[in-house]
Structure formats: structure tokens, C-alpha cells
Amino acid sequence: MEAAPPVFIGTYDHSVDDKGRLAIPAKFREGLGQRFYATKGLDRCLFLFPESEWQKQQAQLASLPLTMRDARAYSRLFFAGACECELDKQGRINIPSYLREYAGISKDVVVIGVMSRVEVWGREVWLEYSTKAEESYEEIAEKLISGGGARE
Amino acid sequence: MEAAPPVFIGTYDHSVDDKGRLAIPAKFREGLGQRFYATKGLDRCLFLFPESEWQKQQAQLASLPLTMRDARAYSRLFFAGACECELDKQGRINIPSYLREYAGISKDVVVIGVMSRVEVWGREVWLEYSTKAEESYEEIAEKLISGGGARE
DNA sequence: CCACTTCTCCCCACTTTTCCCCACATTGGT
DNA sequence: ACCAATGTGGGGAAAAGTGGGGAGAAGTGG
Numbered sequence: 002m003e004a005a006p007p008v009f010i011g012t013y014d015h016s017v018d019d020k021g022r023l024a025i026p027a028k029f030r031e032g033l034g035q036r037f038y039a040t041k042g043l044d045r046c047l048f049l050f051p052e053s054e055w056q057k058q059q060a061q062l063a064s065l066p067l068t069m070r071d072a073r074a075y076s077r078l079f080f081a082g083a084c085e086c087e088l089d090k091q092g093r094i095n096i097p098s099y100l101r102e103y104a105g106i107s108k109d110v111v112v113i114g115v116m117s118r119v120e121v122w123g124r125e126v127w128l129e130y131s132t133k134a135e136e137s138y139e140e141i142a143e144k145l146i147s148g149g150g151a152r153e
Numbered sequence: 154m155e156a157a158p159p160v161f162i163g164t165y166d167h168s169v170d171d172k173g174r175l176a177i178p179a180k181f182r183e184g185l186g187q188r189f190y191a192t193k194g195l196d197r198c199l200f201l202f203p204e205s206e207w208q209k210q211q212a213q214l215a216s217l218p219l220t221m222r223d224a225r226a227y228s229r230l231f232f233a234g235a236c237e238c239e240l241d242k243q244g245r246i247n248i249p250s251y252l253r254e255y256a257g258i259s260k261d262v263v264v265i266g267v268m269s270r271v272e273v274w275g276r277e278v279w280l281e282y283s284t285k286a287e288e289s290y291e292e293i294a295e296k297l298i299s300g301g302g303a304r305e
Numbered sequence: 306c307c308a309c310t311t312c313t314c315c316c317c318a319c320t321t322t323t324c325c326c327c328a329c330a331t332t333g334g335t
Numbered sequence: 336a337c338c339a340a341t342g343t344g345g346g347g348a349a350a351a352g353t354g355g356g357g358a359g360a361a362g363t364g365g
Binding site: 008009010011012043044113114115116120130131134135137138139141142143 | 190193195196211214215219223225226227228229230232233234235236237249251
């Protein structure tokens with residue numbers, strides 16, 4: 002049993018082969034475990050959650066009132082888009098076609114660690130997103146770091 | 154046990170070899186520890202944080218909500234741009250290619266100590282930056298000091 | 306109900322990259 | 336001038352990423 006929640010960091014360029022298989026970066030394998038969950042993420046990427054984190058997300062969504070239109074819509078996409086993944090002997094998973102389409106994944110993908118989750122992006126989608134985001138990176142950084150940073 | 158946070162100072166000219174390895178200045182090794190973290194810093198340089206300092210940054214970002222677009226973008230860049238580093242027997246680390254590209258590092262680098270963190274610069278980038286900064290050194294000083302605070 | 310096609314999964318093999326170790330060059334101090 | 340410590344380079348073992356073939360399961364049509 003591992004009580005400490007895994008922290009995923011780093012960027013990895015990988016590729017999906019003709020059979021729809023994607024090798025999970027070795028550094029993420031231990032944290033994700035043998036069996037984990039993939040679903041439609043925000044901003045046209047895929048989220049990969051380890052079992053424990055998946056439970057959390059699930060619990061969080063379950064607490065939303067059924068009456069909220071947006072909550073319903075989000076839950077539907079989140080769960081309908083989900084998929085249980087299992088690593089094969091080479092450390093790869095199969096990404097179902099509907100997830101590949103959602104994320105615009107054909108061959109070249111970027112796998113990134115974002116704290117408690119792993120994200121999978123189509124290469125071009127990621128380049129566009131990250132380029133745009135970098136523009137405001139320093140701006141936000143200054144706010145966050147000077148705001149609540151070293152002191153306090 | 155060293156409770157006192159390390160203070161890094163000084164400038165060192167080092168080089169990255171063909172395999173992407175960079176020798177950490179001996180004076181920084183104790184302060185950084187055997188295992189530490191590298192991230193995309195501000196102004197096109199890399200930050201190296203000792204474990205404790207990294208934890209602080211991480212904790213700060215963990216509290217940001219997933220629902221905020223800007224927060225998501227920042228978390229992604231921060232964690233995707235991060236990397237766990239470990240000193241080899243010669244006191245070197247491996248700098249992943251995406252970090253080298255970000256900082257414009259090819260061979261000649263400058264490693265500087267800035268209080269609680271260590272920074273790694275591409276040589277040319279550093280020369281340009283420091284030259285420019287030196288010109289306005291006094292100017293900046295006046296702003297900071299007479300202003301009475303860091304912001305505005 | 307049976308035969309065929311299709312898809313999935315598992316295993317093996319190859320290529321590339323990463324990591325670890327040893328050896329040399331250079332610097333600074335005694 | 337010698338020794339010690341630091342910075343630099345390279346070679347070899349191990350691991351990671353990638354690709355392809357074949358057995359088995361599932362879906363389809365006769």
C-alpha cells in the first residue's frame with residue numbers, strides 16, 4: 002500500500018502505433034499502477050488517473066446536484082468518455098478510437114505529468130496550446146509567486 | 154540535519170556535454186542535495202530547487218482549482234516543464250531536451266546562485282540579460298527601495 | 306448452428322536512449 | 336612541484352520505446 006499520492010512531472014514525446022497502442026513513460030508507470038483510468042480531459046486532452054485519484058474525481062462529481070444542467074453534462078462526458086486501461090507487458094495501453102478522435106491524436110503525442118494526473122495530447126494540439134499559454138506564463142507566475150510565495 | 158535554508162551565491166561558467174549532462178558547481182551540491190528539481194524559470198532560464206523549496210511551490214499550486222482556465226494552464230506548464238534531477242557520481246545532472254530548448258542551452262552555460270534557488274542560463278542569453286540588467290542596475294535599485302515594496 | 310471475418314491481446318525482436326562507471330585534464334592550494 | 340578536488344569526455348551495460356506476427360475472442364452473415 003502506498004499512502005503518499007504520486008506526483009507526476011515532466012514532458013515526453015511518444016507515438017501511437019497503427020494498432021492504437023501508446024507506451025506510457027516509464028516514470029509514470031509506478032504512479033499510475035497496473036490498472037488505471039483514462040477519460041476526456043479539459044482543453045482537448047486526455048486525463049489519466051490512478052485508481053485513487055479516479056475515486057476522488059468520482060466522489061466529487063457525485064456530490065454535484067443532479068438538477069444542475071452543467072453538472073449533468075460534465076458528468077456524462079466524463080464518465081461516458083472514460084475507459085479502464087491496463088498496461089501490457091511492454092508498458093503500453095490501448096487508447097480507444099473515440100478518445101483518440103476527441104484529442105485529435107493520430108501518431109505523435111505528448112505525455113505530460115501534471116501533479117496528480119497524467120495528460121495525453123496530440124502533438125500539434127499541445128504545441129498550439131502550450132505556445133499560447135507560455136505568453137501569459139510569466140504574468141501568472143509573478144502573481145502567484147510574489148503573492149503567496151516564499152514568505153507568509 | 155540542516156534546518157537553515159541554503160543560500161546560493163556566485164556565478165560559474167560550465168558546459169553541457171553531448172549527452173546533455175551538466176556538472177553542478179561543487180559549492181551548490183550540498184545545498185541542493187542529492188535529489189532536487191529543475192523547472193522552467195522566468196526570463197528564459199532554468200530554476201533548480203532543493204526538495205524543500207519544491208514542496209513549497211507544489212503545495213501552492215495544488216490549491217488552485219481545476220476549473221480555472223489560467224490555473225490549469227499554469228499548472229500544466231509548471232509541472233510539465235519540471236524534472237526530478239539526481240546527481241551522478243561526478244556531481245552532474247541530466248537536463249532533458251525540452252528544458253535545454255526552452256533556455257536556449259546548447260553547450261556553454263552559466264550557473265548562478267540566487268538566494269534560495271540556483272539558475273541555469275544559456276551563455277548568450279545570460280550575457281544579453283545581465284548586460285541589459287547592469288545598465289539599469291541603479292535605476293532598478295531606486296525603484297525597489299524608494300518604492301518601499303516589491304510591487305508597484 | 307456453423308463458418309468466416311474482424312478485432313484484440315500477448316509475445317518476441319529490434320532500435321534508440323539512458324544511466325553508470327572509469328579515465329583524463331585542469332585548477333587551486335600546500 | 337606535488338597532491339587533492341573539480342570539471343570534462345567517452346565507452347559499455349541496461350532499460351525504454353517501437354514495430355510486427357500470431358493465437359484467441361468477439362461480432363457478422365449464411
